Amino acid sequence: MATRLQFENSCEVGVFSKLTNAYCLVAIGGSENFYSAFESELADVIPVVKTSISGTRIIGRLCAGNKNGLLVPHNTTDQELQHLRNSLPDQVVVQRIDEKLSALGNCIACNDHVALTHTDLDKETEEIIADVLGVEVFRQTIAGNILVGSYCALSNRGGLVHPHTSIEDLDELSTLLQVPLVAGTINRGSEVIAAGMTVNDWTAFCGSDTTATELSVIESVFKLREAQPTAIVNEMRNSLIDSYV
Amino acid sequence: MGRLSIKEKLLKWGVATSAVCMLCEDEEESQVISSPNGFAILSSFPFPLLFILQIGGDKGAMASNMFVVPQTRGTVLCCKCGISMAPNPANMCVTCLRSEVDITEGLRKHVTIMHCPECDSYLQPPRTWIKAQLESKELLTFCVKRLETDLKKVRLVNAEFIWTEPHSKRLKVKLKVQKEVLNGAILEQSYVVEYVQQDHMCESCTRIQANPDQWVASVQLRQRVTHRRTFFYLEQLILKHDAAAHAIKIKQMDQGIDFFFANRSHAVKFVEFLGKVSPTKSRHDKQLVSHDPKNNSYNYKYTFSVEISPICREDLICLPPRVATSLGNLGPLVICTKVTNNIALLDPITLRQCFLDTEQYWRHSFKSLLGSRQLVEYDVFNIEVVSPEYNVGGSKYVIADAEVARVSDYGKLFYIRTHLGHILKPGDRALGYDLYGANSNDIELDKYKGLVLPEAILIKKSYEEKRQKKRGKPRPWKLKSLDMEVDESRGRANEQKMDSEYEEFLRDLEENPELRFNLSLYRNKDYQPSEMVSVSDGDDLPSVPLEELLADLELSEQEDGEDSMRE
Numbered sequence: 001m002a003t004r005l006q007f008e009n010s011c012e013v014g015v016f017s018k019l020t021n022a023y024c025l026v027a028i029g030g031s032e033n034f035y036s037a038f039e040s041e042l043a044d045v046i047p048v049v050k051t052s053i054s055g056t057r058i059i060g061r062l063c064a065g066n067k068n069g070l071l072v073p074h075n076t077t078d079q080e081l082q083h084l085r086n087s088l089p090d091q092v093v094v095q096r097i098d099e100k101l102s103a104l105g106n107c108i109a110c111n112d113h114v115a116l117t118h119t120d121l122d123k124e125t126e127e128i129i130a131d132v133l134g135v136e137v138f139r140q141t142i143a144g145n146i147l148v149g150s151y152c153a154l155s156n157r158g159g160l161v162h163p164h165t166s167i168e169d170l171d172e173l174s175t176l177l178q179v180p181l182v183a184g185t186i187n188r189g190s191e192v193i194a195a196g197m198t199v200n201d202w203t204a205f206c207g208s209d210t211t212a213t214e215l216s217v218i219e220s221v222f223k224l225r226e227a228q229p230t231a232i233v234n235e236m237r238n239s240l241i242d243s244y245v
Numbered sequence: 246m247g248r249l250s251i252k253e254k255l256l257k258w259g260v261a262t263s264a265v266c267m268l269c270e271d272e273e274e275s276q277v278i279s280s281p282n283g284f285a286i287l288s289s290f291p292f293p294l295l296f297i298l299q300i301g302g303d304k305g306a307m308a309s310n311m312f313v314v315p316q317t318r319g320t321v322l323c324c325k326c327g328i329s330m331a332p333n334p335a336n337m338c339v340t341c342l343r344s345e346v347d348i349t350e351g352l353r354k355h356v357t358i359m360h361c362p363e364c365d366s367y368l369q370p371p372r373t374w375i376k377a378q379l380e381s382k383e384l385l386t387f388c389v390k391r392l393e394t395d396l397k398k399v400r401l402v403n404a405e406f407i408w409t410e411p412h413s414k415r416l417k418v419k420l421k422v423q424k425e426v427l428n429g430a431i432l433e434q435s436y437v438v439e440y441v442q443q444d445h446m447c448e449s450c451t452r453i454q455a456n457p458d459q460w461v462a463s464v465q466l467r468q469r470v471t472h473r474r475t476f477f478y479l480e481q482l483i484l485k486h487d488a489a490a491h492a493i494k495i496k497q498m499d500q501g502i503d504f505f506f507a508n509r510s511h512a513v514k515f516v517e518f519l520g521k522v523s524p525t526k527s528r529h530d531k532q533l534v535s536h537d538p539k540n541n542s543y544n545y546k547y548t549f550s551v552e553i554s555p556i557c558r559e560d561l562i563c564l565p566p567r568v569a570t571s572l573g574n575l576g577p578l579v580i581c582t583k584v585t586n587n588i589a590l591l592d593p594i595t596l597r598q599c600f601l602d603t604e605q606y607w608r609h610s611f612k613s614l615l616g617s618r619q620l621v622e623y624d625v626f627n628i629e630v631v632s633p634e635y636n637v638g639g640s641k642y643v644i645a646d647a648e649v650a651r652v653s654d655y656g657k658l659f660y661i662r663t664h665l666g667h668i669l670k671p672g673d674r675a676l677g678y679d680l681y682g683a684n685s686n687d688i689e690l691d692k693y694k695g696l697v698l699p700e701a702i703l704i705k706k707s708y709e710e711k712r713q714k715k716r717g718k719p720r721p722w723k724l725k726s727l728d729m730e731v732d733e734s735r736g737r738a739n740e741q742k743m744d745s746e747y748e749e750f751l752r753d754l755e756e757n758p759e760l761r762f763n764l765s766l767y768r769n770k771d772y773q774p775s776e777m778v779s780v781s782d783g784d785d786l787p788s789v790p791l792e793e794l795l796a797d798l799e800l801s802e803q804e805d806g807e808d809s810m811r812e
Contacts, residue, residue, distance in 0.1 A: 163332040166316040189324045189336030189427075213327035 002204040005037045011207025019198040022067035024048045027057035049087040061105035069093035069132035073102035099125045106149040116140045116148045158221040182221045334429035348424040349436040352395045360442045363450035374447045399424045416440040460505035462512035462547040467501035477750040481764040488518040496730045524554040524603040560613035563689045572599045593664045620676040622652040643667040663703040677703035723769045768794040
C-alpha cells in the first residue's frame with residue numbers, strides 16, 4: 001500500500017527517510033507527523049528509528065542499506081553510530097566506510113540481493129558493500145546519469161527508474177537486477193525517483209504531490225496491492241532462524 | 246610561469262571542464278598526454294585510472310572507436326492523465342501541460358488599428374501610414390509589428406490571417422508562439438488576435454479633401470514666341486524622363502505651361518531638369534500662407550518662374566555685334582541648328598558652328614530675326630556645288646550656288662549661296678527665309694553698317710508634295726501626351742492652329758533622327774502598311790524606321806489616369 005506524506009512541507013520523502021525490509025530510519029523533524037505516519041504503518045512489524053547522520057537530516061541520501069546491513073559515510077559521528085547499532089536489530093550490521101563519495105544513498109541503489117553503484121566508487125568500497133549487504137554489485141548508469149541511487153528506487157519485487165531510460169537500458173538493468181523495471185515519474189513529473197519515495201517489499205511512502213497515475217504505476221510495479229507484511233516478515237524469520245532448540 | 250592546472254589546460258583546448266572536476270583534484274599527480282584522437286588524463290591517485298576524452302562532439306569518430314548501443318526511447322505514463330507518452334522534461338502529456346500552463350496569458354488578444362478609407366492605409370504610430378491590401382504580406386507584417394511588446398516575452402513561430410468579412414472592420418491573425426515552461430519543456434501554442442479597424446483619415450487625404458487645388462510649389466514655364474513647338478518637344482522629353490511624376494496638376498497657359506507640386510523639393514527637381522534640357526533662366530519666390538506662432542512653423546507657397554530662351558531650331562538670327570565678336574566674328578546672320586541647354590549656331594556662308602552656353606546666352610540675350618513661321622517655299626532650278634562635303638558637328642553640308650525662285654512668285658529669280666548642296670537637286674522644293682521681301686525692324690541689324698543681306702537663306706528641303714499623297718493616312722508610330730488642363734476661354738481658331746502646329750511637329754520628328762533620339766515613340770497598332778504606299782513612295786519621304794519604335798505598353802489602371810493616347 002502506498003502512502004502519501006510530506007516532511008515539513010517538502011514532498012521529497014526519500015531524502016529524509018530510509019526504508020528496508022528489516023528497519024526504518026526517519027529524520028528528526030520539527031513536528032512528529034512524519035514519524036507518526038511511518039509508525040502507524042510499520043510499528044508492529046519493524047523498528048522505526050529516529051536518527052541523524054553527521055548532524056544532518058538528509059539521512060536517506062547519506063546511507064545505504066538492506067535487511068542485512070547498513071552503510072554510513074565516514075562523517076557519521078560516533079554517537080550516531082552507537083545509537084544506530086543499539087536501535088537496529090542485531091542481524092543488521094552497521095558499518096562506517098571511508099569513501100570519497102560520501103552520499104552513499106545517491107551512489108548505491110540496492111535491494112536484498114543485488115546492488116547498483118556509482119561508476120567511480122572505490123574498489124574497496126565495492127568489496128565492503130558485497131560483504132556487509134550480502135549483495136552482488138554492478139557498476140551502472142541510469143539514463144546516462146551516474147547517480148544511480150537517486151534515479152532508481154529498488155525493492156525485491158520491482159523497481160522504478162528515471163523516465164528517460166531507453167528500452168535497451170531497461171532490458172539490461174532488468175536482467176542484471178532480476179526484477180521487473182518500469183520508467184516513470186514521482187511527485188508530479190519529477191525525475192529524481194529515489195528522492196521522492198522510499199519503498200520496501202510491502203509498503204511505499206511517496207511525496208504528497210504524487211498523482212494518482214504515478215501512484216498506480218508504483219503500486220503495480222512494486223506489487224504492493226496484495227502484499228501482507230506478516231507473510232513477508234514471517235518468511236524472513238524463517239530464513240533467519242536456523243533451528244529451534 | 247607556473248604550470249597550468251588541468252582545468253586551465255582543458256579550457257585552452259576547448260573541452261568542457263565539468264568532466265574534470267570528478268577526475269582528480271591534485272595537480273601534481275596527473276599528467277596530460279595528447280593522442281591522435283583526443284587526449285588522456287592519467288590520474289595516479291588513488292590508483293591509475295585512464296579516462297579518454299574526445300575533443301569535439303564528433304559522433305562519427307566515436308563510432309569508429311567504440312561500439313555504441315542504439316538507444317530507443319521508451320514511453321512513460323503522463324503523471325496527470327496516465328496516457329502513454331514519450332518522456333519530456335515536464336513528464337506531462339501536452340494536453341495536461343496546456344491545461345496547467347497557458348503561455349498566452351498576459352498577451353493582448355484585442356488591438357485597435359487606424360485605417361484611412363481614402364488611401365487604404367494603416368497608421369503605425371506616431372505618424373507613418375502604411376499602404377497595404379487586405380490579407381497581404383505588408384498587412385501581416387504591420388499587424389505583427391503592432392504586437393511587438395507582447396512578442397518579446399514569447400517566441401513567434403508562425404503568423405497567418407483568418408478570413409474575415411471585408412466590411413466587418415475586423416482582422417483576425419492566428420499566431421503560433423513558443424515558451425519555456427516548468428523545467429525546460431518548450432510548449433507551443435497558437436492563439437488568435439483580433440484587430441478592430443477604426444476609420445480615420447490620414448493627414449494627406451485630409452489636406453486633399455479640404456482643398457483639392459492645394460499646391461505648395463508651382464513652376465511657371467514660359468517661352469515668349471508665337472508657336473508651341475518647344476512645348477510639344479518638352480512634353481515628350483518630360484514623359485520620357487518622368488520628370489513630372491510628382492506634379493499634382495499641369496495647366497496649359499498662353500505662351501507656356503504651369504506645373505503644380507505638393508512639395509517644394511519636387512518643384513526644385515523639376516526646375517533643374519528643365520535647366521538640363523533647355524536654355525532657361527529661373528527666378529523663385531515664396532508667399533506666406535499660414536504661421537503657427539506657438540512652434541514657429543511657417544507654411545509657404547513657392548513659385549518658380551522659368552523662362553526658356555526664344556531662340557528655336559531653324560530660326561534665323563542676327564547676332565548683336567558683341568556676341569558676334571565674342572564668338573570669333575561669326576557672320577551676323579546665323580541659323581540655329583540645335584537647342585538643348587546649349588544653343589548651336591551655324592553660319593551658312595562659312596559653315597562655322599558655335600555653341601552658346603545658357604549663361605552666355607542670358608548675359609547678352611538676343612531675339613531671332615525670322616522664325617519658322619516665316620519660312621517660304623522656294624523652287625530650286627539649278628545647283629552648282631562649290632565646295633567639298635564638310636562635316637560640321639555631325640551633319641554633312643556642302644556649299645553650293647543655287648538658282649531659286651519663290652513658289653508664289655516665279656517672276657523673280659535669286660542667285661544665292663546655300664549650305665544644302667548635299668540634298669538639293671534641280672527640281673526640288675526648299676523652305677527658306679525671304680530676306681529680299683522681308684521688312685525687318687531689328688535693332689541689331691541696324692547696328693551693322695554696310696552689311697549686305699543675302700536675298701534668301703534656304704533652311705531645309707520641303708517634302709510638301711509627297712506629303713500631299715500621304716495626307717489622311719495614319720503614321721506607323723504615335724506619341725503619348727501629358728494630362729494637361731487647357732484653358733477653355735480660347736476659341737476654335739486656336740484649336741486648329743494647335744493641330745496644324747502639332748502636325749508640323751510630327752513631321753519634324755520624321756525628318757530629323759537626332760530629334761527623335763531623346764524621345765520614345767510607340768508603335769501604332771492601328772497602322773496597316775498598305776501596298777499602294779510602298780510602291781509610290783520610293784525612298785524620298787523620310788520616315789521613322791520600325792526599329793526605333795517601342796512596343797507600346799499595355800495601359801494599366803495606374804497609367805490610365807496619367808497619360809492619354811493621342812494619334
